Amino acid sequence: MKIRGSDRKNDELKLEMVPMIDIVFQLLVFFIMIYKPSSMEGDYKILMPSASEQPTMSDKPLDDVLEVTLVAGPDRFIDTINVSFAGQEKTYKANPSPDQAIRQPAFNSLHDFVLGVVGSGNSDPAAASEIEAEIQIDYDLRYVDTVSAIEAISGYKREDGQIIKLIEKIKFRTPE
Amino acid sequence: MIDMVFQLVAFLLLIINFSDSEKSAEIQLPLSSIVKPPESLPPYKIILNVEDSGMIKFGTFPPVNLNAIRPILLREIGAASRLDVLTEKINVIIRADMNVKTGLVQELMDVCKKEGLESFSMRVLERMR
Numbered sequence: 435m436k437i438r439g440s441d442r443k444n445d446e447l448k449l450e451m452v453p454m455i456d457i458v459f460q461l462l463v464f465f466i467m468i469y470k471p472s473s474m475e476g477d478y479k480i481l482m483p484s485a486s487e488q489p490t491m492s493d494k495p496l497d498d499v500l501e502v503t504l505v506a507g508p509d510r511f512i513d514t515i516n517v518s519f520a521g522q523e524k525t526y527k528a529n530p531s532p533d534q535a536i537r538q539p540a541f542n543s544l545h546d547f548v549l550g551v552v553g554s555g556n557s558d559p560a561a562a563s564e565i566e567a568e569i570q571i572d573y574d575l576r577y578v579d580t581v582s583a584i585e586a587i588s589g590y591k592r593e594d595g596q597i598i599k600l601i602e603k604i605k606f607r608t609p610e
Numbered sequence: 611m612i613d614m615v616f617q618l619v620a621f622l623l624l625i626i627n628f629s630d631s632e633k634s635a636e637i638q639l640p641l642s643s644i645v646k647p648p649e650s651l652p653p654y655k656i657i658l659n660v661e662d663s664g665m666i667k668f669g670t671f672p673p674v675n676l677n678a679i680r681p682i683l684l685r686e687i688g689a690a691s692r693l694d695v696l697t698e699k700i701n702v703i704i705r706a707d708m709n710v711k712t713g714l715v716q717e718l719m720d721v722c723k724k725e726g727l728e729s730f731s732m733r734v735l736e737r738m739r
Contacts, residue, residue, distance in 0.1 A: 455612060458616065458619060459615065461619050462615055465619060465622035473735050473737075473738055474646075475705075475734065476642065477731035477732065477733055477734075478734065479730070480730045480731070481730075571712045571716070572712070573711060573714075575711070575712045575713075576711070576712070578640040578708035580712040581708075581732065581734055585642050591644050597644050
């Protein structure tokens with residue numbers, strides 16, 4: 435007569451390694467296939483005048499506001515940058531080419547103007563300039579050129595990789 | 611070897627960013643050298659993707675035009691208020707295509723502003739050297 439439980443050893447669950455390894459390898463291949471290394475994304479903070487505020491009014495004294503106007507040219511690329519601060523006014527003409535490198539000198543000039551106004555900047559974001567930038571942009575201007583202008587105003591990257599902040603308070607002037 | 615493979619699987623699981631579902635793959639973001647990924651998360655965020663065509667995409671919903679974005683904003687503002695997040699604390703992140711008209715982005719900001727949203731971020735891609 436067979437005693438119940440006498441062959442328990444034979445009933446023990448065996449860990450099947452081969453299917454497990456198969457599954458793990460399939461998982462590994464799946465994740466390697468879907469992994470897509472990509473650049474990191476970052477943000478520029480933008481101030482918008484509140485709805486009740488007049489479109490061209492700023493709460494800062496006029497001497498503390500850097501006014502920038504971006505004018506679109508053919509094919510909606512940047513054509514002219516007008517900048518003014520505390521009585522100084524400059525106009526930079528750009529070559530409205532689809533090639534970013536050809537348009538870049540106008541943004542570099544804007545950056546140099548901002549550097550002259552703010553100084554060499556500060557690596558501490560909390561200590562960035564109190565000067566506020568107000569940007570008026572042509573409706574049709576390509577967004578890439580708007581971002582280039584904001585970059586020129588916001589700061590720069592030093593050779594050692596450190597980011598130097600110039601103007602952090604950037605406001606869009608409400609389209610008229 | 612099995613240990614190694616398990617570690618690889620765990621590593622790949624960790625680095626896969628599942629929040630990408632909020633981003634629209636068709637959008638070509640402008641590049642910038644001086645931005646870094648945000649160090650802290652806002653209490654509530656609304657990511658609006660502005661496509662080259664001018665259509666606005668939110669989450670996994672189909673793209674809509676500017677006139678149809680208000681109901682989406684109101685629903686999100688409602689969801690934020692249920693989490694005790696004030697409307698002015700909601701961060702609107704605009705992921706606009708590099709070729710989109712800037713005026714459209716400004717109009718989108720205006721629509722958001724009319725609903726009481728005040729915090730705006732323009733998302734760009736970090737330029738690799």
